[in-house]
Amino acid sequence: MVRLYMVLRLPITDYPLLMKGTHLGEFEELVLLTIAALVNDAYSVAICDELAKHAGRPVKLGVVHAVLHRLERKGYVKSRLGEATSVRGGKRKRYYTVTNGGKAALVRAKEVRDSLWNVIPEFSLKHP
Amino acid sequence: MKARRDPRPPRWAQRLLNWYCRPELAEDLEGDLNEMFSHNWRVLGPFRAKLIYWLDVIKFCRPYTIKRPEPSKLLPNMIMLSSYFKSATRNIARSKLFSAINIIGLSVGMSVGLLLIAMLTDLLSYDRFHEKxxxxxxxxxxxxxxxxxxxxxxxxxxxxxxxxxxxxxxxxxxxxxxxxxxxxxxxxxxxxxxxxxxxxxxxxxxxxxxxxxxxxxxxxxxxxxxxxxxxxxxxxxxxxxxxxxxxxxxxxxxxxxxxxxxxxxxxxxxxxxxxxxxxxxxxxxxxxxxxxxxxxxxxxxxxxxxxxxxxxxxxxxxxxxxxxxxxxxxxxxxxxxxxxxxxxxVIGQNLGNQIGPYMGSTVVWVFSAMTLVVILSACFNYTNLSTARSFRRLKEVGIRKTMGAVKRNLLVQFVTESVVIAFLALIFAVGIFVIIRPHFISMEYSLQEMLVMDLSPKLIGLFILFALLVGIAAGFFPALFLSRLNAVSLFKGGWTRPPFRKITGRKILVVFQFVISIMFISGTVVIYDQYKHFLSYDLGYNTENILNIRLGDNNADALRDELAKLPEVAGQSQSQLVMSIGNYFSTIMKNPADPSDSAQVYYNRVDENFLVLHDFKLIAGRNFNPKSPHDTLEREVIVSAGVLRRFNIGADDPWKAIGMTVNVDHTDLQIVGVVEDFQYGQANNSTTKEVVFRQLLPEYARYLNVKLVTNDLRSTYEKVEQIWSTFDPNHPLQAKFLDDQLEESFRGFSASVKAGGFIAILVVCIASLGLLGMVIYTAEIRLREMSIRKVFGASEARILYQLARGFIVLLGTAIAIAVPLTFLFFDRILLPEVANHAPLTWFEMVSGAGVVLTLAATMILSQTLKVARSKPAEVLRTE
Incomplete structure (x- = not known):
């Protein structure tokens, strides 16, 4: 019986071992940056608000959630549950922090941009 | 005080979220939603906040948030299921009488469901083979x-x-x-x-x-x-x-x-x-x-x-x-x-001139609705009996709860029980289905053409699914009720009296069943009476003993001369079509008084003997003159009084129309006669008053109408057949008596009478079974009470009344609802659609109530008498 359990249990572990492609999308990058910026206070609603403030457009909570989930699966962030507070009906917050892999991905993305910026002749973008 | 209340997110939305969402994500998701909610509450107000909460919960339903099935729980679930199954079969075996009542009731109801499923499966498999x-x-x-x-x-x-x-x-x-x-x-x-x-x-x-x-x-x-x-x-x-x-x-x-x-x-x-x-x-x-x-x-x-x-x-x-x-x-x-x-x-609009077999969507809908009613009625039986008898299971529920069963376990257990009953019923239902299938198919010609209803694997799969559904539908409410009971209160000595005080729901179900029963019986009787009415309807001409022979390619005159030798043949005529059975030929007729006006008129081409043979009443003018075989022109026309009214010619005096030249079908013809109005279309069609008789040219002769005077129609028919076989050996004789054709043309009615009657019997059966169950049960639990009453001197009649009172009230209510409802349905909705219908009678209205009352009284009496006659000493001895 115990063996049967094991057999049945195994194939279901679907994350985070499985790295599904490590490409960092544009919105993913923004979210990752926001997490880094918020340091110890990065949980979904705060990320959402912060992002909305900087981007100047409303950001949907559902979208942020999906992206956080994806980032975690790619190994760029890790999360832990915080303390319960009365504000959220007794539900705990999930705080995110950027992993080393996430930092590396951010740096890589910045490098790509910078190298491209460097190629651009200065005058072509100077114009208002 | 009210304003100070803490904002609370909608509870059902939270439940939904926790139901579908993976537990590791649910907590912080719900927290986030709660946070947004209290923010929205302050900014946007309660209503918008709640709405947004709901929408968000629904929007969060994404592939990554949905629960995965947990294989680790599969095995315990399987083990529990087999335990549920075992206790279900034991419970079924323990109360054999009630299980039998449930199984028979359900199987009767389900057999109709099986018919419907088989029919729909057949209909939906039409034209599947066309790739495009x-x-x-x-x-x-x-x-x-x-x-x-x-x-x-x-x-x-x-x-x-x-x-x-x-x-x-x-x-x-x-x-x-x-x-x-x-x-x-x-x-x-x-x-x-x-x-x-x-x-x-x-x-x-x-x-x-x-x-x-x-x-x-x-x-x-x-x-x-x-x-x-x-x-x-x-x-x-x-x-x-x-x-x-x-x-x-x-x-x-x-x-x-x-x-x-x-x-x-x-x-x-x-x-x-x-x-x-x-x-x-x-x-x-x-x-x-x-x-x-x-x-x-x-x-x-x-x-x-x-x-x-x-x-x-x-x-x-x-x-x-x-x-x-x-x-x-x-x-x-x-x-x-x-x-x-x-x-x-195949299942769609009711169109005329179909290329092949089809079934109108109306038929399908009506049949589906009736089936649903029957199945519901059967499910109600189960629901009623189970909730009524629920207090026999209270101890069991209490113990199970004490042992750690939660509501859901009990729910599944009781639903399993009803599903097992439904599957047992399915076995009987398939038996009934196999028996009634040939009768169902042969009920109507179009069904015969279209349906096979073979027990294919696909159909059996559907049947099993159906049984599962019926089981769940029947058992869900009793299960919900039983599983909600509180274990502690059950043990506090609650089980001498059922805790289920709200019995109104059950009463409503019983009343519903009887209302349906009464309506079906009365409805069937009404349709049967209408059918009889139309069969004996005065069409305006004589239809008795007229044999219509389809001529095919044969020469009408030659056959006529052969048949004339038979002594039984009183007269013969020829025509293009047989009227009053739903055949319509129409053409355009111009108004002789107003050239810009023209109208559609129905016609039949007949020879000079036709009107005489059928006793049409000429109100003006004369019959056609015999036509010489060399004369191949149409010259004369005989019109019905309806035509005169339509064109307003000679409406007051039909003689005025005689001799007028009218243009019919682009040909100028002279009106030589006017006949009284008659039924050109079927008796239930009042829109065919404008009819003209045209002269029959030999190439249009399709039927030979033979009037027979004999007491032995069968042997005369055989003689006709013999003459035909020497006359045209290649084709069998296609001849029908006009009266039979009229009857056939109302086969839709007779089919509805059969179907309605059949369903009425089923519904009554189911309702009676349910009532029987309730009566037996009541008699059982009130046996001691009645014995004590008897000891104190209550008479048998008094006890009968005591027991039956509740049921009589229920039946009375059912009758009071059903009879006016039936009357209104036929009087206001159905019959106005049917032209020339017979008026509703009192007998039709009370017939359903009568049948149901008789059946119910028999059952109530048989059981209550048993109680009333029981000896108190024997009953109370063991107390």
Missing amino acids: RDRIYRVTSQLQRNGDRSSGHMATTSLLAGKEIKESLTGVEDVAVIHRGFMGDITYEEKVVPFGGLMADDSFFNIFSFRLLEGNSRTALREPFSIVLTETLARKLFGGENAMGKSVSIWGRDFSVTGIVQDPARFSHMRFDALGSLSTRTITEKDNAYETMWENIWNAYAYVLLPPNASAESLQQRLDEICQRKANAVASGYVQLSLQPMREI
């Missing part, structure tokens, strides 16, 4: 005459419309034009085989997936006088010989065989023995101007094949344009063309 099925549309038409009633909606259209669509419309992949009425005898050397088929053009095999076994699918139907035979017909005609290229003769013309097609599938709405090429008609009907007229929408079919991804709406628009353009082609009317998808041909 989803892109095929049929062009249907409707002819509207100015200021007159429009013709019915027809499945047919005009040849011209088919041609127009084919030639002028872009964005149509292909159009198949088909003409009906390709039938008769096909002759090859010595062999003569009767056949029925269609004429089609060369697009036929491109659009439909009928498999051509031999021949070229693109050219087989191109040349005039080509014929494609079905395998069966080819075998009949040629035996083993190769048929291709052979010449066969039809209507005295030679056709060459250009293809062999597989027999049309059983589930094809189009059936044929042979296909002729449509181009044949351009030669045979060259001189027939009506053939290509825009208003001749009665004989051809057009099937359009749309390109992939094209929309039917845009094609409909272009059809509308064609109709507009052709508006002037019809003298005083308008033809509207519409499209009907192929999948809606």
